[in-house]
Amino acid sequence: MKSNGLKLSIEIARVHLFSKPKQTIIAMLGVTFGIGMFIALVGLMTGLNNFTEEITMTSSPDIHVYNDVTEPRKSILEKENPEGFNLVHHQKPKIESPKLRNVNKMVELIREDERVLGAAPTLSSQVFYNYGPVQLNGNILGVEILEENKLFGLRAKMKEGQIEDLLTNHDGIIMGKGLAKKLNAKKGDRVVITTPQGYTMTLKIVGIFQMGIGVVDNVRSYANISRVQTILQQDQSYITDVNVKLKNRHLSKTVAAELQGKFETRAEDWETANATFLTGVIIRNIITYAVSFTLLIVAGFGIYNILNMTIYNKMKDIAILKAMGFAGGDVKSIFMIQSLVIGLVGSFAGLIIGYTLSVLISKTPFNGGDIISLEHFPVNFDPRYYIIGIVFGVATTAIAGYMPSRKAAKIDPIEILRGQ
């Protein structure tokens, strides 16, 4: 009995939809447009997010261990007299070496942790690169190049030369592509650098890398740890930073806290270090969803309107159906079916339109300039968003259709049948 009623409702709904094809198509187009734009927007926005995240992650470690000399410290007064009312105004940091204590042991311990993919001790120095009479500001990172590769996939970023060349060349450096371009230098050339202490040194370019981010490629070179220790005129145990990469990036907050407790030094996780970047991601997501929601709500109003009009035009039909034994629920289902069909077909067409737009966008040339190396817009084709899209579309039409359908169910047939 029940399924019979539903079958009949579907049949009536079908006739209604096909008897006014123009109106039906316009209602569907509203949904199609909303979903299509949602897919295209989400694809582009999340594509950009993923791209920037990937770039950020290739150049920043999951956890950065270092000695934070600017960390606020307790005054002596507070240590001596913790219960008292102490006032020390504008306390300055004391002279402290950024050197990490007992680095070899620390790195060994970190590597023993099974959540850790790799730990690389590094140190860096500000230097001037001399280009004839011009001095370019930059820095040199002292690394164990093989461990660094394990963390940041350096090998894939090499434009010229091999990372192993650094091991055999004691005074070799691997230079950022932007910096090399500025210095008009090629692989095999020698460059003269000046340290902040005024010390001058000649180094040989054994390779050129490109990370894809201007702030790195335009200033950075890699050298062996011992070479940078020489530049800084420090001893062999002088290491200022340990970069840690985890197997699961999302654990970095907890692991960082553990390391900080264990080694009594600062351990910063990537989320804290890249807070601005993450804020950007959140804001982009908010914009995407806000725009898509607005589009869908507009589409929903369209469906609401059209269904309201249909019901108004079909008052007599509804009255006679009710007289003939259709209950309120049967009438409601006739109109709900119509709105759901509009929603499903419209959303599905929207997915196709959205996919087409995404493909077109991903083929559009885009020049990232010196800041990021990018040839096309990055677009995300994650099927999850397509599922969200269709769920969104159908839900909006269901809500928009429910109110007029309920109204149709409540129509009093007597008023229509007897009032002439």
Add this chain to the structure above:
Amino acid sequence: MEKVLITNNVTKYFYEPEKFQVLKDISLAVNRGEFLSLVGKSGCGKSTLMYVLSTMDTDYEGELEIAGVRLTGKAQNELAPFRNMHIGFVFQFHYLLPEFTVLQNVMIPALKRGQVSRAETEERAYEKLKILGVEEQALKRSSKLSGGQQQRVAIARALINNPDIIMCDEPTGNLDSYNSQVVFDIFHQLTHTHKQTIIAVTHDEEFARKSDRVVEMSDGKIINGLHK
């Protein structure tokens, strides 16, 4: 005689614009196969009574029983399937669904009932259309028919579920005298050869006079025709 419809002291009030008693203690019994006309001046409450009898109006006091089932106090959701099975409707206007064919229009109440197969329903619909003499129009859109034909299709639709009663509200009110005569003859035939019960609200005096029983109402009361 088997009573197909019985009312007991049906009373009804209108509350808009002010409280007004439309029906006053209506007690009526209708026999099976009776062709009953409900007449009276405009505003006497005859249409209101018909909508109470047809179960569409549930806001009344008193009791209503059709085909041995007490209907007073039932909710609309229970009454809708009851109407589907036991009551057929013919109104002043045909109220056919304009996008559907004649055949589909006639079939809809039977499909809603869902007791017999689609093929059998279609066969039965053709049979009813034949009784009404409009079987040639079966596959046309209902909106393409003339007024008289449309009203006949509406009667075929009212008959499809073999109801106990056909309720009519001014069935000839919108027809010319020829078609009025045709509709009357059909009703007459239905009641006399098929034992169909018909209750018709009408202004058409000739129509009323020729029917089996005339119930006259005035000011919400039955003033004439309680007995045959």
